[in-house]
Amino acid sequence: MTATAHAGEVKVGELYPELRLPTIDGKETISIRGQRTKKVLLIEFASW
Amino acid sequence: MIGVTQEQHPNRCRVFAQWKGIDWPILWDPFNMTGSKVVPRYLLIDEHGVVQSTGARPDDLAAFLTTAYPAVDAKDPPAGSGLELFEATMAKKGSPEAAYYGALSNLLWNTGNGDKAMLALKAYARERPDDAEAQWRLGVAFRMRYDSLERHDGDFQLAIDHWRRGIDLDPRHYIYRRRLQQYGPRLHKPYPFYSWVDEARAALGESAPPLIAPLTRSERAGPRAGSPAAQEAREPDPKNEIESLKKLMDVETAVAWSDRGDGVARAHVVLRPSGRRVLLWDAEAGPVTIWLRLPEGWRTESNLLTYTLTGEDRAEEQVVVDFELHTGKPAAGTIQAYALYYACLDGPGECRYLRHDFEIAVPAPR
Numbered sequence: 105m106t107a108t109a110h111a112g113e114v115k116v117g118e119l120y121p122e123l124r125l126p127t128i129d130g131k132e133t134i135s136i137r138g139q140r141t142k143k144v145l146l147i148e149f150a151s152w
Numbered sequence: 153m154i155g156v157t158q159e160q161h162p163n164r165c166r167v168f169a170q171w172k173g174i175d176w177p178i179l180w181d182p183f184n185m186t187g188s189k190v191v192p193r194y195l196l197i198d199e200h201g202v203v204q205s206t207g208a209r210p211d212d213l214a215a216f217l218t219t220a221y222p223a224v225d226a227k228d229p230p231a232g233s234g235l236e237l238f239e240a241t242m243a244k245k246g247s248p249e250a251a252y253y254g255a256l257s258n259l260l261w262n263t264g265n266g267d268k269a270m271l272a273l274k275a276y277a278r279e280r281p282d283d284a285e286a287q288w289r290l291g292v293a294f295r296m297r298y299d300s301l302e303r304h305d306g307d308f309q310l311a312i313d314h315w316r317r318g319i320d321l322d323p324r325h326y327i328y329r330r331r332l333q334q335y336g337p338r339l340h341k342p343y344p345f346y347s348w349v350d351e352a353r354a355a356l357g358e359s360a361p362p363l364i365a366p367l368t369r370s371e372r373a374g375p376r377a378g379s380p381a382a383q384e385a386r387e388p389d390p391k392n393e394i395e396s397l398k399k400l401m402d403v404e405t406a407v408a409w410s411d412r413g414d415g416v417a418r419a420h421v422v423l424r425p426s427g428r429r430v431l432l433w434d435a436e437a438g439p440v441t442i443w444l445r446l447p448e449g450w451r452t453e454s455n456l457l458t459y460t461l462t463g464e465d466r467a468e469e470q471v472v473v474d475f476e477l478h479t480g481k482p483a484a485g486t487i488q489a490y491a492l493y494y495a496c497l498d499g500p501g502e503c504r505y506l507r508h509d510f511e512i513a514v515p516a517p518r
Contacts, residue, residue, distance in 0.1 A: 114195070114203045119224070123186065125179035126260065128162035128169070129361075134177055136154060137201040143217060145153045145208070146195040148188045151168035152159070152330070152345040 120146075158184050158191070158327050160295055160334075164346055166361040171352035182296070183256050183289045190326045200224050252276045252286075259293055266302050269293070277314070288318025288328050298404075299365045308406035308420065309515070316518055319411070335370050336408040337416040337476055344374040366472045370408075370418050385456035387443055388492055394507035400495070402426045403510040407477070409517035415479040419512055421457075423471040423491055430498030435463030437494035437503065440471050444512075445488040451478045466496075477514070484516040 114120055124135040136146060155178035157165045162180040169178055181188075196205040196212065198221040205212055255272035258265045273293050277286040291314030298307035315332045322328060333340045346367055353360040402424050410416040421442065425431040433440075442457040452475050459471045471491070479485065489510055496503040 114206060116203050116206060118203055119201050120195075120197050120203050125156070125181050125185065128157065128165050128178045128180045130162070130180075132177075134154065134179055136156075136179070136197070139154070139197075139201075141199050143199050144195075144197040145213070145216075146197060147153065147155045147192060148158075148186060148195070149155060149192040150157050150159050150330070151165045152334070 154179065156181050156186055156188075158182065158186070158188060160292060160331065161299070161363070161365050163361050163364050164349065167349060167352050167356070167363070170356055170359070170361065171348075180260075182292050183260065184285075184327055185256075188327060189324070248276065248279075256289065256293075259296055266297060266300070270297065282321060284318045284321035284325065284328070287314050287321060288325075288331075291315035291318060291331070303404075305404065308404060308422075312406055312408045313518065316409075316411075320518075332408060332411075335368065335406075335418060335420065335474075337410045337418045338370070338373045338376045339412075339414070339416055340410055341373065341375045344372060346371045347374065366470060368420060368472055368474045370420075370474050385454050388441055388456070389443070389490065389507060392507070394492055394505060396507045396509065399426055400431045400506070401491070401508045403508070405510075405512045407512075407514050409482065411517075413482060413517075415482045417477045417479065417514065417517070418474055419477050419487070419514065420472075420474040421489070421512060423493075423508070424469075425467060425495075430467065432466040432496045432498060433461050433463070433469055434494035434496050434503050435461035435466070437505075440491055440493040442473060442489055442491045444475075446477075447479075447485040447487070449480050450485065450487075452476060479514075482517045485514045487512040487514065 120137045122135065122137050124133050124138070126133050136144065153176040155174070155176060157178055158181050159165055160182055162182075165178060165180075168174075193206070194208040195203060196208045196216045198204050198216075200221060200223055202221065202224055204216060204221070208216070251272050255269035255276075257263075258269040270293060273290050277283070277290040280286045291311045294307045294314060295311035297303055298311060312332065312335065315328065318328045319325065319332060334345050349363070349367060349372075404422045404424075406420045408418045408420075423440070425433075440459045440461065442459070444452060444455045444457070446452060446455070454475075457473045457475060459473050461469060461471070471493075489512055491508045491510070492505065493508070494503065494505055
């Protein structure tokens, strides 16, 4: 991947890019695509 | 269900999630690695990791859940820590991008290589002055360091400057724009950012997560049309009679200009005990007051600002105040200011009413 690659460029029908991020309490990290065998509703939001 | 938030401070979202009873995991993406340009956004990802929708609606959910999607030929994501994955999957090893993503991951996972990471991010952004993402992320990194014990003088202003650069390069980016609005003038805010936090924390009581970074007035403020009516205030120490002891206090200031060319800005001031001589706030004796002497023709809501100390940490509490500034024409200038405060000096233990003079440098808008 290049520097400009990120999940915002995802397209329907393509694999979600591998991206592992910490949870907001910092206790664990989760891979969004790593939820294999599970379907994911991914909500991008802000508390403001 | 998984949430992702691009907020600078994850604990604001923690308070929100706990208050609203959200029990699904929420990921922290301060550097906007997900590349979101708008929020909220709903994505559907099937059991094979394939994106089925990038703008899902409630009606789409039932069909998504009941459909068995065909398998695709794809490798499972590599195992390892988040840090390793950043470096392994975002760029080829040894490339400039590898160092860049390594630096971002160091800051995101707080691995203790902050200064080295900042150098890498600065170098990357310096070589890419027209890369909105690199400029904006550097702003995020400066603000992260500002909120840490490793802060350097001027970090907050540098954060604002790089956020501004990112917006100038990508004006339609909603996430970028919101970050600067968070600390900018009221006229710029379509709605308040964190006006709900006090209510949420009161409802949660002792179980409320700590905020880490104190909320500023600009983060609570809602929009307002027009300029504020000036409130008359009497200068508290016009003859400079209150005792002033040097080196007791560190002061940091930052200014976020409106981008409408209307001469409106938000100025932020942080006072903190310097640690050179141990100063202990005396919250019971009274609030900290700050008097502003504005350049000719400049206006603010009131020249007298007041901060009520919580008294929770006498040695470490930061006095955080911010105010709207109307300069007429957008221009650089300097505000002369002083703080009056009650404090006790460690050692002799004597408590005094003291004065600290400082300047607020207002840079010209870029």
